[in-house]
Amino acid sequence: MSLSVYGTEIDSRLLIGTALYPSPAIMQQAVIASGAQVMTLSLKRQAPAEQGGQMIWQYLQQLADEHQIKLLPNTAGCKTANEAVTLAHMSRELFQTNWLKLEVIGDDYNLQPDPIELLKATKALIDDGFQILPYCTDDLVLCQRLYDLGCEVIMPWASPIGTGKGLMNPYNLATIRSRLPQATLIVDAGIGKPSDAVQALELGYDGVLLNSAVALASDPVAMAKAFSYAMQAGELAQQAGIMPERQTAQPSTPTLDTPFWHQT
Amino acid sequence: MSLSVYGTEIDSRLLIGTALYPSPAIMQQAVIASGAQVMTLSLKRQAPAEQGGQMIWQYLQQLADEHQIKLLPNTAGCKTANEAVTLAHMSRELFQTNWLKLEVIGDDYNLQPDPIELLKATKALIDDGFQILPYCTDDLVLCQRLYDLGCEVIMPWASPIGTGKGLMNPYNLATIRSRLPQATLIVDAGIGKPSDAVQALELGYDGVLLNSAVALASDPVAMAKAFSYAMQAGELAQQAGIMPERQTAQPSTPTLDTPFWHQT
Amino acid sequence: MSLSVYGTEIDSRLLIGTALYPSPAIMQQAVIASGAQVMTLSLKRQAPAEQGGQMIWQYLQQLADEHQIKLLPNTAGCKTANEAVTLAHMSRELFQTNWLKLEVIGDDYNLQPDPIELLKATKALIDDGFQILPYCTDDLVLCQRLYDLGCEVIMPWASPIGTGKGLMNPYNLATIRSRLPQATLIVDAGIGKPSDAVQALELGYDGVLLNSAVALASDPVAMAKAFSYAMQAGELAQQAGIMPERQTAQPSTPTLDTPFWHQT
Amino acid sequence: MSLSVYGTEIDSRLLIGTALYPSPAIMQQAVIASGAQVMTLSLKRQAPAEQGGQMIWQYLQQLADEHQIKLLPNTAGCKTANEAVTLAHMSRELFQTNWLKLEVIGDDYNLQPDPIELLKATKALIDDGFQILPYCTDDLVLCQRLYDLGCEVIMPWASPIGTGKGLMNPYNLATIRSRLPQATLIVDAGIGKPSDAVQALELGYDGVLLNSAVALASDPVAMAKAFSYAMQAGELAQQAGIMPERQTAQPSTPTLDTPFWHQT
Structure with a gap:
């Protein structure tokens, strides 16, 4: 009944992002309402030297500590393996975790992962002792290669970041599930509404990572709660x-004069 | 936060059927686990004169009484307005309720409602004081006519009974919702899995009525619980x-060097 | 290889409307390019007393005569059976044909047929000797009733008129096809592009009736030609x-060292 | 009105495979009926030393010569870049063409391209003077990289080979089209029926490559002709x-009393 992330058992199957909320207070309430026990955050949000950035990190760190939420730093905004590797190291130092949501964006339009740079960065960071949660496309061979490199968790997209289009290609997602039965699979990006999240779990996915669907809802806190029910x-x-x-x-009407328990 | 059925406020948006379960005990546990406060049952299940039938009715009546669940008799299996009207009267006498899920099946293959006979039976039964919950196709004009006859609740299908195909035509369902803002709208038939039920509510439907999706699951009780979360x-x-x-x-990555609360 | 309309064999499976074109000249070229041998026109377009209306009818009549195209008057714009019946009689007198595309609109928003008024008008007009091609929703029971009344041709919609949404509910359309094997079935309304028309025929439909998809294309004449290829x-x-x-x-790659003709 | 393949203008937008037909005679008739002017064939079909293989190549070469069809050798069955490169060279020697449909399969289950090995082989073969038509997934970044390496033609899949599932992810395909406006884009693999092929061209694709949809039809020759119409x-x-x-x-019904040419 729990999600396994590199040997750590997590009670909630929801992982949540911390950007785009109307205010820090609403973000905090939404994260708590969601029941998520893993929270992503971007080091690129603020330059480390800048005070505002440090304040946010302290804020998120405190939120995490108070509510037993694990931080999952991400490399959002990175466009090359080198850039992602550098940021990953800064992130590990700052947040004291080997976990990393690895994003290497390959296109400015659909913001999709670059499969080549992603593999390169994954290899380098695993060699450096990181535990990688790669954000990737729904390409089975790419997922297989990430798995072979040592990724115990793999996170294919549902659709492009922020589109809310839901599961564009359930066939591909189901194929990845059936071909990588041992991997922890999390759908990341494109979730727009709770029914999308339910569908991902119904396909056998272990978890869902989202941000916009909660942060951009009219009422983020209520939507966060909706997603917590969706995960259950x-x-x-x-x-x-499932039938x-x-x-x-x-017919769900039973045949006349047949005992109830034999009716089909 | 509640479903209105002819002035009665119901806390759960799920309505559940009582057929096709592996056993009466599992049916009872599933109904309770679902949190449903309305339970449909078919008078055609057993001939009233036959003892087995009466036992089932007593069983269901007792279950309803003990758990504050309302009974919603249905006319499943009826193929003409006359047949449905006759059964409705027997049903009212037996279960002491004016509520009726009105089904008049028009085809043996897809088990869909017959729009003509349905309207005819609806008119007759409303004249007789019934409060009708008609099972109908996703035809806006048919729904409008049912509403004009006095149906405060209308129940278009998602897909044919027992197929589990989910919402075959979300456009039609959304159109009915937007055109009949005052009606209580419940999706009835075709729900296969919790994501289908969530989708119906996301479209603005007030409730979901299902049977096979729970009764035919490998573990009906767990699936009933899954649906209770789905409704929430x-x-x-x-x-x-919804975004x-x-x-x-x-990007859900905020722009560098922008204060958090202004990032979009 | 031909479409049967009340015993008349038509070489093209495309039926085309005559409204919404940029000009009469483009309409004429588009109709000819489409290869359609049946052309619908609306008596409501112009009041019969008005000269402009008569000019259009003469224009269309002449086009039909010169190109061996049959006229199919329609009752577009009618909202009751009575109104449609009256218009049908005027139409028969004017165009000297028993064929009638029967439309009785039941809703101003989705412009869908009213199933009840449609059945009523169909019955009255068949009694008066008309050969009815009813425009209806994709409701199997409604189609069955129309067939039982004597409609040899039945025309369910793909999606609402003018939306170009294509086949919203292929399951319903396929069910109607399999349950009414003897009827001539034509998809009417909602076709947006040639692939929609091909899909309808692949499902076993006998024909496609459309207007907006050609008239509202950037180049109606080229689009008409595209649809003529689509029908073929x-x-x-x-x-x-179909496979x-x-x-x-x-794999479509044959196995090594297996003779070509045995490779699968 | 033509398809550009490395500067050669091809009149038909259909490219056809030569495997899986009931017999060589039916294959020949189907290829001719399809109107295709490019025909793929696999060197792996037969070992070159074996006489049967040579006979087939001679047969295909003769068919190509007689009907002005260009041969497009493929590397079907190859699983590594090295294997594909070796086969490519053999192929060039045998068929005297620089064109190559480059396939490097990465998974035995969905037979999808291996993006990494594909890029590696593409680079090596372009350096050797080949003109590569790579079979790839619908991954924009992968397509962009292939284009940057010098591929003037790129061939993303619609769905896995031989499934006939059609366009699984039209959003991805449309994105690739809009982001690579200069590339010749051909949908390769997964086409099941003519409506799929029409849909690909409606999305702006320049061509379609298929094999099973024709070879496995009940009547391959008639289906080939159907696809030739579909391409047009x-x-x-x-x-x-498209509207x-x-x-x-x-409404496509014009307003009453408005001159025809002003009605919208």
């Missing part, structure tokens, strides 16, 4: 064994 | 204001 | 037996 | 400017 719904549904889809209608 | 997720999501879908990616 | 593609595809969809990849 | 439909549709999709219905 999806997790239970996946365990309970098979059928092509033709089947 | 969907209701909250609808209230919290608009966008065509192009938007 | 769809008809041949349906006859040629079954498969869940897993299959 | 799609090409014209794309040029003619915009709309959310609400728009």
Whole structure:
């Protein structure tokens, strides 16, 4: 009933971002309401030398400490492996964690990961002792290679960041699930509403990472709570064994004069 | 935060069927786990004269009484308005309720409602004092006519009964919602998994009625619980204001050197 | 290889509307380019007493005569059975044909057919000797009833008029096809692009009726020609037996050292 | 009106495979009926030393010569860059062409391209003077990198080879089109029926490469002809400017008493 991230068992299957909220106070309330126990944050948000940046990090660190939430620094905004590696090291020093959501953006339009630079950065950082959670496209071979490099967690996208389009290609996501049964798989990016998150778990995914869907809702705190229920719904549904889809209608009315318990 | 059924406020947005379960005991546990406060049952299940049938009704009545669940008799299996009207009267006598899920099946293959006979039966039964919850197709004009006849609750299908195909035509369902803002709208039939139910509520539907999705799950009780979370997720999501879908990616990474609270 | 409309064999499976074109000249060229041999026109376009209206009808009549195109008057704009019946009689007198595309609109927003008024008008007009081509929703029971009344041709919608959304509910359309194997089935309304028309024929539909997709294209004449090819593609595809969809990849590379003709 | 492949203008936008047909005679008729002017073939089909293999190549070469069809050798079955490079050289020697459909398969289940090995092989072969048509996934960054290496033609998949699932992710395909306006883009793999091919061209793709959809049809020759019409439909549709999709219905019935040419 828990999500495994490099041997750490996490009770909630939701991972949440900390950007784009109307205010820090609403962000804090939303994170708590979501029940998430992993919170991503970007080192690029503020230059480390700048005081505002440090204040935010302290703020997030404090929020994490008070609510037993783990920090997952990310390399959002990096466009090359080298840049991501440099930022990763700064991040580890600052937040004292080997976990890293590795993002290496390859296109300014769809903000998708660059598969080549991602693999390069992953290899370098695993060699340096990081535990990588790579943000990647829904390309099975790319996921397989990340897994072979030592990624125990892999995070394919649902659709481009911030679009809220949900699961654009369920077939690809399902294929990755069935071909990498041992990996912890988290859908990252593109989730727009709770039904998308439920669908990801119903496909057998272990978790969902999102930001905009909560931060840009009219009421982020209520939406965060909605997602916390969605995760419970999806997790239970996946365990309970979803009925098979059928092509033709089947009466749920039992046949007349058949004992109840034999009616199908 | 509640579902209005002819002036009665119901706390759960889920309505559940009582057929097709592996056993009465599992049915009972599933109904309770679902949190549903409305339970449909079919008079056609057993001939009233037959003892087994009466036992089931007593069983369901007792379950309803003990858990403050309202009974919603249905006319499943009826193929003409006359047949449905006759069964409705028997049902009212037996269960002492004016509520009726009105089903008049028009085709043996897709088990869809017959729009003509449905309207005919609805008119007759409203004249007789019934409070009708009609099971209908996702035809806006049909829904409008049912509403004009006095149906405060209208229940269009998502897809054919027992197929688990989910929302086949979200456009039609959304159109009905926007055109009948005063009606209590419940999606009935075709729900296969919790994400379908969340999607219905996200579209602004007031409730979901299902049976097979729970009864035919590998573990009906766990699936019932999954749906109870799904209803909470969907209701909250609808209230919290879902982010608009966008065509192009938007970074959730804030711009460097911009104070956190101004970053978009 | 032809479309049967009440015993008349039509070589093209495309039926085309005559409204919304940039000019009569472009309309004429588009109709000819489309290869359509049936052309719908609305009596409501112009009051019969008004000279402009008569000029258009003469224009269309002449176009039809010169190119062996049959006229299919429609009752677009009618909102009741009575109104449609009256217009139908005026139309028969004017255009000397028993064919009628029967439209009875039931909602101002989605412009969908009113199933009840449609059935009523169909019955009255068949009694008066008309050969009805009813525009209806994708409701199997409604289609069955129209067929039982004597409609040899039935025309369910793909999506609302003028939306160009294509086939919103292929499952419903396929069900109607499989349940009414003897009827001539034409998809009417909602076609946006040639791939939609091909899809309709691939599902086994006998024809496609459209207007906006051609009239509102940037180049209506070229688009008309595109649809004429689409009809040929769809008809041949349906006859040629489409390969079954498969869940897993299959190499089209033959196995090494196997004679070509045995490779699968 | 033509497809540009490294400066050669091809009249048909269809490229066709030569495997999986019931017999060589049917293959030949299907290729001719399709109107394709580019024909792929696999060197791995037969060992070069074996006589049967040589006979097939001679057969295909003769077919190509007689019908002005260009041969496009492919590296189907290769799993590494090295293997593909070796096969490419053999192929160039045998068929006297610099064109190469480069396939480097990365997974036995979905038979998808390996993005890393594909880039490696592409680079090596372009250095050796080949003109590469790479078979790739619908990953924009991968396509961009192939383009930057010198690929004037890029061939993303629609769905896995032989599944006939059609365009699984139209959003990704459309994004690639809009971001690489100068590239010749061909959808390769996954096409199941003519409507899929029309859809690809409507999205602005320059061509379609397929094999199973024709070879596995009940009547491959008729299906080949269906696809030839589909290509004409799609090409014209794309040029003619498809009407915009709309959310609400728009009457195609003109307003009463408005001159025809002003009615909208």
